[in-house]
Amino acid sequence: EAGVAQSPRYKIIEKRQSVAFWCNPISGHATLYWYQQILGQGPKLLIQFQNNGVVDDSQLPKDRFSAERLKGVDSTLKIQPAKLEDSAVYLCASSLVQGRNEAFFGQGTRLTVV
Amino acid sequence: GQQVMQIPQYQHVQEGEDFTTYCNSSTTLSNIQWYKQRPGGHPVFLIQLVKSGEVKKQKRLTFQFGEAKKNSSLHITATQTTDVGTYFCAGSGWNFGNEKLTFGTGTRLTIIP
Numbered sequence: 001e002a003g004v005a006q007s008p009r010y011k012i013i014e015k016r017q018s019v020a021f022w023c024n025p026i027s028g029h030a031t032l033y034w035y036q037q038i039l040g041q042g043p044k045l046l047i048q049f050q051n052n053g054v055v056d057d058s059q060l061p062k063d064r065f066s067a068e069r070l071k072g073v074d075s076t077l078k079i080q081p082a083k084l085e086d087s088a089v090y091l092c093a094s095s096l097v098q099g100r101n102e103a104f105f106g107q108g109t110r111l112t113v114v
Numbered sequence: 115g116q117q118v119m120q121i122p123q124y125q126h127v128q129e130g131e132d133f134t135t136y137c138n139s140s141t142t143l144s145n146i147q148w149y150k151q152r153p154g155g156h157p158v159f160l161i162q163l164v165k166s167g168e169v170k171k172q173k174r175l176t177f178q179f180g181e182a183k184k185n186s187s188l189h190i191t192a193t194q195t196t197d198v199g200t201y202f203c204a205g206s207g208w209n210f211g212n213e214k215l216t217f218g219t220g221t222r223l224t225i226i227p
Contacts, residue, residue, distance in 0.1 A: 033215065042120075042202055042217040043157065056214050058115065091156060095215075102147060102159035103204075103215060 002026065004106035006092050012112045018080035021109045025073070025094030032069055033103060034077050035091040043091055049075065082113045116141050118205045118218040126224045133190040135221035137203035144213060146179055146186045147204045151220075157202060160188075195225050 005024040013019050025032050030051050035043035046065065048056040051072035060067070064083070069075040079086055089110050093103040117140040127133050137146065145164045149157035161170055163179035163186060170177045176189045186203055203218040 035217070042220045045214065045216060048214060093157075102162060103157075105156040105158070108156050 004092055004094055004104050006090075006106035006109055008109055009107060010110045010112075012114060013082055015084055015113050016081040018078065019082055019111065020076055020078045021090050021092075021111075023075045023077070023092030023106060025075070025092070026104055029094035029096055029104075030072070031095045031097065031103075032075050033091075033093040033095075034067055034075070035093065036088045037091055037108070038088045046077070079111075082111075084113050087111055087113045116205065116207050116214065116216045118203060118216050120201075120203060120218040120221050122221055123219065124222050124224075126226060127193055128226050129195060130192050133193050133197070133223055135188050135201050135203075135223075137186040137188075137205075137218050139184045139205045139207070139216075141184070141205075141207050143183050143205040143207050145206045146183075147206065147215070148177060148186075148188055149202045149204060149217075150199050151202065152199045155199075157217075190223075193223070193225055195227060197223060198225050199223060 007022050032049040034046045036046050037043045046060045047067045049069040052069045067077045089108040091108045093105045095101045095103045120137050147162045148160040151157045161177050166183050167181045168179040174191045178187045200220045200222045202220045204215050206213050206215050
């Protein structure tokens with residue numbers, strides 16, 4: 001079974017630039033999560049999709065972050081414009097059923113904003 | 115909103131000693147999951163607990179879910195160097211008709227050989 005694919009693995013940008021991350025979840029997984037993990041902290045949920053609908057984005061900084069999941073499969077997370085404090089690992093995860101099954105994580109994208 | 119805290123934040127133990135991390139949620143959970151993250155890696159699922167008072171074992175690891183379904187613990191007996199990593203609990207709770215998976219703050223375990 002293929003795992004959760006994320007790209008790119010690493011990204012370095014200057015503040016005020018924009019960046020996009022891509023995630024391909026495990027086939028058949030209805031729930032897709034984007035987490036932000038700052039060094040030394042636990043993953044913080046940014047947005048949760050059920051198929052192609054958003055079920056929770058309460059911690060997403062909507063003035064600069066956006067995410068979409070077209071056709072209920074792949075997802076992209078965008079930051080525009082980036083700030084220094086956005087430096088973190090962005091983890092995508094998917095699960096069969098929201099909250100009831102294990103979440104499978106991708107390798108993550110390490111973003112450095114300079 | 116739902117908050118999940120873990121203590122301790124760090125734990126250094128001699129190889130062969132036991133280790134315990136505790137997880138507390140601000141709200142009642144429908145289930146709790148535990149994950150392990152190796153340095154430089156991503157979280158990997160260990161186990162899920164669903165029932166009040168449930169206890170599950172995986173070799174040297176023992177997981178407990180509290181009676182009120184608001185707290186949990188992970189105990190490792192006779193730690194080995196392969197146990198190094200950060201252990202996260204993740205609480206699943208209903209939020210306006212949807213189940214949200216909230217990660218705890220994590221306990222970072224280091225082993226002194």
